[in-house]
Amino acid sequence: xxxxxxxxxxxxxxxxxxxxxxxxxxxxxxxxxxxxxxxxxxxxxxxxxxxxxxxxxxxxxxxxxxxxxxxxxxxxxxxxxxxxxxxxxxxxxxxxxxxxxxxxxxxxxx
Amino acid sequence: xxxxxxxxxxxxxxxxxxxxxxxxxxxxxxxxxxxxxxxxxxxxxxxxxxxxxxxxxxxxxxxxxxxxxxxxxxxxxxxxxxxxxxxxxxxxxxxxxxxxxxxxxxxxxx
Numbered sequence: 001x002x003x004x005x006x007x008x009x010x011x012x013x014x015x016x017x018x019x020x021x022x023x024x025x026x027x028x029x030x031x032x033x034x035x036x037x038x039x040x041x042x043x044x045x046x047x048x049x050x051x052x053x054x055x056x057x058x059x060x061x062x063x064x065x066x067x068x069x070x071x072x073x074x075x076x077x078x079x080x081x082x083x084x085x086x087x088x089x090x091x092x093x094x095x096x097x098x099x100x101x102x103x104x105x106x107x108x109x110x
Numbered sequence: 111x112x113x114x115x116x117x118x119x120x121x122x123x124x125x126x127x128x129x130x131x132x133x134x135x136x137x138x139x140x141x142x143x144x145x146x147x148x149x150x151x152x153x154x155x156x157x158x159x160x161x162x163x164x165x166x167x168x169x170x171x172x173x174x175x176x177x178x179x180x181x182x183x184x185x186x187x188x189x190x191x192x193x194x195x196x197x198x199x200x201x202x203x204x205x206x207x208x209x210x211x212x213x214x215x216x217x218x219x220x
Contacts, residue, residue, distance in 0.1 A: 003132055005169040005207055016128060016211050017172055020161045022113055051130045051207075053165045059115040061163050061171040063128055087217055095113055097161075097218045101126050101211035109199055109206045 001089035007065055012103045014048055015066045019108060021096035021098025028091045033084050046071020065103070072100060117159025117175055122213045124158055125176045131206035133168035138201045143194050150190060158179025175213070182210060 023030070041047055046067040054060030066072050075081060088096070133140070151157055156177040164170030176182050185191060199205070 005167075006130060006205065006207055012209070016126075016209065018126060018128065018213075020116060020173070022115065025203055036210075051171060053130075053163055053169050054173050055165060057115075059163050061161060061173060063130070063171060063173075069159045086153065091217055095116065095219050097216065099122075099126065099213045099216040101213040103128075103209045103211040106207065106209040108208065109203055 005051060005053075007051050007063075009048050009065055009106070012106050014103050015069055015072055016101045016103050017063045017064045017066065017072055018099040018101060019064070019096060021060050021062075022094040023054070023060065024092055024094050029087070030092045036062065037081060037084050040078070041075060044071065044078070046074070056062050069100070111207040114130045115163070117147060117161050119158050119175055119216070122216050124213050125179055126211045126213050127174045127176065127214060128191055128209040129172045129174070129206060131170050131172075133164070133170065134202055134204050139197070143197065147191060147194050150188070151185060154181065154185050154188070174204055179210070180184075208220070 016100040022041060038050065038052075040048065041064060048065040050062065050063040053062065066075070076085075148160060148162075151160065151174060158175040158177060160172065160174040162170065162172040176185070186195075
């Protein structure tokens with residue numbers, strides 16, 4: 001059975017947005033908005049896939065994959081996503097880091 | 111107090127190794143070897159930092175950061191790390207994906 005936590009991507013090159021975050025206490029709408037954002041991201045031009053995990057202490061890493069930088073910029077500026085980003089800054093995260101990177105090679109456990 | 115889960119990195123460009131994995135059941139020496147590998151990685155030339163998290167279902171993402179690709183290759187070929195990689199393939203992971211990427215820009219929640 002396919003493990004759906006892994007993104008199934010084309011051969012490089014493509015782009016990655018590495019988002020690491022520490023959650024603040026309480027949900028404050030985070031769960032529902034998070035699901036909505038994943039659904040919405042999947043509909044954007046250039047979206048390739050996403051992998052995401054968070055430990056019991058609230059430290060998480062989400063990596064979304066995109067065909068090109070223009071797609072990343074368009075998603076960053078998407079109206080509904082902007083609202084989520086602002087709420088994230090105010091309510092959901094104690095801290096986060098975002099890094100945009102060009103994936104040059106990839107290999108996997110066969 | 112500084113949140114030590116986050117890597118404190120210089121301004122881009124630098125390189126990232128994105129390692130996503132599903133753990134197999136049981137420890138089989140994984141915990142001790144994982145700690146040893148982090149300690150060892152930190153001593154390698156070109157190592158900048160690492161962020162790592164794993165959820166209760168065993169899906170994890172570790173991103174290590176490096177100054178350049180030569181440092182990544184040297185670490186991949188490090189003798190003790192090679193043994194860990196082989197054990198990982200055999201015993202620790204059901205599946206993993208490794209992606210090497212050049213970080214071009216970064217921003218954070220202030």
